[in-house]
Amino acid sequence: MTLQGALPLAILGSSLLPGLIIFFLAEPHRRGRTWLNMAGAVIKVLLVAGALLGVYHGATFEVAVPLVPDYPLLLRLDPLALLFVSLSAVLWLLTTVYAVGYLEGSPNRSRFFGFFSLCVSATVGIAMAGNLFTLFFFYEVLTLSTYPLVVHRETEQSLRAGRIYLAYVMTGSAVLLGAVVWLHALAGPFEFAVSGGAVDHLDAEHRPALLAIFLLMVGGFGVKAALVPMHRWLPAAMVAPAPVSALLHAVAVVKAGAFGIARTVYDVFGAELAHDLGGTTVLAAVAGFTIIYGSLRALQQDDLKRRLAYSTVSQLSYIVLGVSLVGPLATIGGLVHLVHQGIMKITLFFAAGNLAETLHLHKVSELDGVGRRMPWTMAAFTVAAFGMMSAPPLAGFVSEWFLGLGALEGDAPWALAVLLASSLLNAAYFLPVVYRGWFRPRRGPWHENLPRHRLETHPWLLLPPVITAGMVIALGLFAASVWSPLTWVRLIAAQEYPL
Amino acid sequence: MSGAEVPLAYALVGMVVLVRALYALFVRPHLLHKLVAGNLAASGVFLVITYAPDGGPPDPVAQALVLTGIVVSVAVTAYGAALLARLNETSGKPYLEHDHEA
Amino acid sequence: MILALALLPPLLAVALLAAPGMQRRVLTATPWLPLAALPAALAPPPPMELEFLLLGLRLGLEPWAQPLLAATALLWACAGWALRHGGPVSVPRLLAWQLTLAGNLGALMALDEPGFYLFFALLSIAAYGVVVRNRAARGAARTYLAVALFAELLLLAGLMLLALGRPGPTAGVLLLFGLGAKLGMLPLHFPLPPAYAATDAAGAAVFGGGLTMAAVAGWLRFVPQVGTQPELAIYALAAGLAAAFLGAAAGLLQRDSRALLAYSTISQMGIVTAGLGLALAGPAPLVAAPLALFALHHGLTKAALLLGTGAGGPLVLTGLALLSLALAGAPLSGGALAKAWLESMGEGAPALAEMAHGWLPFTSAATALLMARFLWLMRGAATRSGQRGPFAALTVTALAAPWLALLYLHPQPTELVKGWATLWPLLVAAGVLALAWPLRTRIGRWRLPPGDLVVVAAPLGRLLYRAAAAWGSGRPPRLLQLSRFAPRALERHLRGLPGTGVVLFALVLLFAVVLALG
């Protein structure tokens, strides 16, 4: 096997193997488990860094494992794949650190970390998938390996959440599977096109079928991307432990949906065909509605995590909107938000997790004056929140800037209006949190959950949000630099829309 | 065996026996009835098998089939009888649960 | 390089505030931090590209922007001085102060759209922290922030259109309101008076001086790019003049001196709006300098006045009187010079210009009356030590700076020195005052709540927020419970032998038929 082929497999294995080993590790082996996790995560980051360098210099990494006749398991590292892979890899490393601190002394940790690594592997697999078959393959693995994490606490509430999660997501995948197979029945086996669509060679009488397939596929992915009205599982899934909410329900799972939509539009149908079919128009409308709806619902939540969840619902559709507003600028905006939203949202969830874990604070109305008790956590939260409001110079602003330009470029001023209104709503539901934290005095003593540290909380809990908050600033401030996601996304857009 | 003609009547009778027997197998509540009916039904089929329109030489295959068939059905019936006995002594009545009520 | 240097001190201060125990030192240093911008303002370097920053940040200063930067720096220095001696300052407020300063300086220097938006947004959001210094200030601060955020989005949309190379009436409107909110442009003016009234002298000075100059700079930098927009011009002109007079009128009915000054800002900025309207009306390129000069004069004077509201005492009162005269455009004052220069504007649309110039003197008269009322309110203000120094310093600056700026910007400044033309409006005002004097008690009883519209707008906003937060909070329907549905009866029949028999016969027939037909 050549290096070209080995690298994708190695990237996949770096989380898969530790995960499988951890399953069979007895509960007390804390050290071994942590060591395995960290080693896997670090190795993955290094491998991905290598891949980035390689692809940047034009190398191609690809490997095919035969699975079904004519439908191999195809792993390929193209720029779009790497965008998602590197996001997952970096955030996995941080979340692992966080999770180790978070689950200190709680039961079933082997099960937790085992499935956690499995989820990450599945996500990476989705990212690297070179054809629809592979994409669906890992998409389903992700679906299943997430369930045990949702129900991890094993309370009645979490089991119910698990049921809801499955009900929505499995239905979505059934629809997706049908659509994918239907498409292959029309077009035969194909890989993702490097530029343009893979099925745009089909002749005109297939148009109606293609539109139907497009909508079904987008609908199928849309469940994980939490497009309204298929979003309800996400807030329900918030009963999961904070690391899960942080990595999976803010990044991996939901992004898998958004990423799938991006693949569908760009590399399966091709932006042009998708646009001509009228599919993207429908998609854009749904995304726009979701953006506003999600923000409004977020406004209603007093439970911090639920508020964040609805905010995720809204923010994810930024990506979908960017993808569906066909055009280079919108593409840049949407895809770069894939990264930016992930980092901002994970920061928020880390922070929320810290509040809950350290001081047993779950509701927005309980946060008065917490800024004095946990300044670093609240600072991280504040930075990310302002990022979500797309305030410059934070990451969110860069996304919004290009999305807005894209909306105008695509003659969809309504989309710009939606984005701006959403920013306003984001302010409406994030600022109260920030305000209570910093400007309101706390009445009464804190309910201390953890043994008091010299720091405001367990260092493993504190480090990740601070780092990601730093990234939120850096990604915005240095957006124009060579190593920013923005530059990378520009590369992709140039590939999709050769001028 | 002489090459006597086996008229269609045999086959028809066989059919009738089969249908009637199957009916009994399904509807008669007593398990003994059911088993005997099952055996009869098989015999009906054997009649159908032996049907040979034109006299001609006897068909060894058909005879082989019937012979084997008889063996098999006897075995099955015997086992069924044994089972019935056990069922009868455990449950006290030679009927199937929940069937045939109302 | 020195451009970027101007921004460093406040940002460093922000970083330092994170370290425990540094607050005290940062507060001490606060007055000196803005002065780092002076070199950039006085020795303007060529524009600099920081292409790795944000979306490729471009810093630079047009000639007219240099005096504005210098003035802003001095203003912030004095305000900072006042802040330092104005009693305890909470850490969040100090933080907000530094961020606002950074935003203010940056907005004056950023040439590219995203960059300008960055600093302007920083300015207007952080300013919230400057206003909200105690419980009493919360309401005013919230109203300010709500409108500010809304305006930010308009501004963003406008800048996007420019960045995309699609200037036009839409972009014009968006920019006009997006920036105009800071200038009390109707109808977005209502947050200003409560905000001025709620914060302390130092904070108000920043609002009245720093924010206005930054916003005007934004106008002068970006609005010209939308080209000639006659309709927009008419609106701007009308809105400007309306603000000029209504602002003054509303100000007369105020009890709180700072709220009054806020209305004066609304009125004065109305003049700038009208000037911008003239610029939009005709094909002639916008001459930014006069408006810049006016903004500078108003900014410094207004800031000084606001600082004065925190000081008090007879000496201060005289200073306030001088400043008031300047604001009213008394002969040889900065105001007079600026207005005189404004007269030269609008050759693109003579008719409009005619009309505008006709009204201009009366704005001075209105201002004069307003300032008289202000002095009347201030007459018994208690002396507060520690606030005099910054007031004095800023007053001197405010009276001198316009001259220096004019010397720098105008080829023949002497042209603008006018005598009678600037004097008679004051006399008119004096006359009106004399006539109204007997009625002073009655008029004194009339009053308008600070931020007129706010009494409607704020409750309306709260109502909307509540409605949004309450809407549809009922739980969505649960999933269909399949397990409820139990087709056991039918299954029992299928299990029973009779049922099986029926099915078996039926199937045989069915298959036979189908196979016979198919």
Add this chain to the structure above:
Amino acid sequence: MSGAVASWLLAAPVALPLGAGLIVPLLRRGRSLAALAAGAGVVAAALLLLAVRDPDGAMELAVGGWSPPLGIRWRADLLAITFLLSTAVIALTVALFAALHLPRAEPALAGRLWAPLLFLWSALNALYLSADVFNLYVTLELLTLAAVMLVTLEGERQALDGAMRYLLVALAGSTVYLLGVALLYHATGTLDLTLAAGAVPGAALALMTVGLMAKGALFPLHGWLPPAHAAAPAPGSALLSAVVVKSAFYILLRLWLEAAPDEHAGRMLLAACGTGAVLWGSLLALTQKRLKLLVAYSTVAQLGYLLLVFPLAVGSWSGPAYAGAVWLAVSHGLAKAAMFLAAGTVMHALGHDRIAELRGLAHHAPVTMLTLALAGVTLMGLPPSGGFVAKWLLLSAAFGTGQWFWALVLLAGGLLAAVYTFRVIGAGFGEAALARVPRRAPQWLAFALATAALLAGVVAELPLRQLQEAAP
């Protein structure tokens, strides 16, 4: 290779279990060892058969030198070998499980299990190898007898009742089937499916089909299956659900795809029954209160999937659809066996199998929970399971032949399977003590089967290709 060895290879799968079955009851101890030895022999033989088969043309053996039509002819083509091998793997694992599990769980049964189990196995192998319809009848009868014996082992009322029900329905079914055979013989003068190909009269086909449906518990003749399978001891129900019921499908496959290639209307009807099975079976699985009944009904549903192959295996798609169906049968067999073995462990651990009271399993028998979950993945047809690749092929055929409604059935069935599987998984979470802590080794055996079902999706490429080529 020489004919002698070939004939030995063909005879071994039938002879070994049969012989062992006859000997074992006479042994005083070491019964399980003998049985396992015979089982290992069968596995080896099956593997050898696979290794030495020549891709074009099947290996044949005229039993006792008599040639058809009078004699018995055995034939091992790829389909037969596939079923032989999968059955062998499943049966051997089940036997191992029985050897490890029963002595502790149900000592009374430990000895009495082997004879019926081995006869069953032998009859199954004979059935796979038989090429003519009458032999199939005989093997089916023997199979039924052995199966009924397995059901009766527990010996209490439900078991005997279920067994009797099974016996009677099977008896009726085989009689009807035999009538079909008679008609076939009169019409074509032959009993060999390959010789009768294309000339099977409709009536005969109808009778044989319905008879087989009764024996194979294909909807709507499935009524006897749940009570019977649920009443048998774990190893028994595992074999019954995993392989025995599929023997009927195996014959249907040969009957419709080899002997009656162009009966499209009839195929539609079969698929319609399959649809009924999928929906009805899943629905009842949802309503069950006992784990074993739930698993049994899921078998009813899964058998329905298999029937969908008949309308799909047409034209250029016959290859993929055929391969898919066979692979579905194989992976479902593995998964279902795993599930029933796991159910056995549950029974042992809790003393009951009421779904509502499975709490604590996730903690104290995690391997068993994982087994149920993995097996469930195969039933749902999700990657990376064998069920998934099979479903992929069937779906492709459905869309490729423009029969998207069968695709809907496939997808809906997967969803329903998910619902009832996760009903069980969800119930297993939460903290509670178990009546007995089950032994580890048997659990790992069940787990191995479930994993095999999962891996059946990863290693599928080669076998699927070969099956496609071997498709009739």
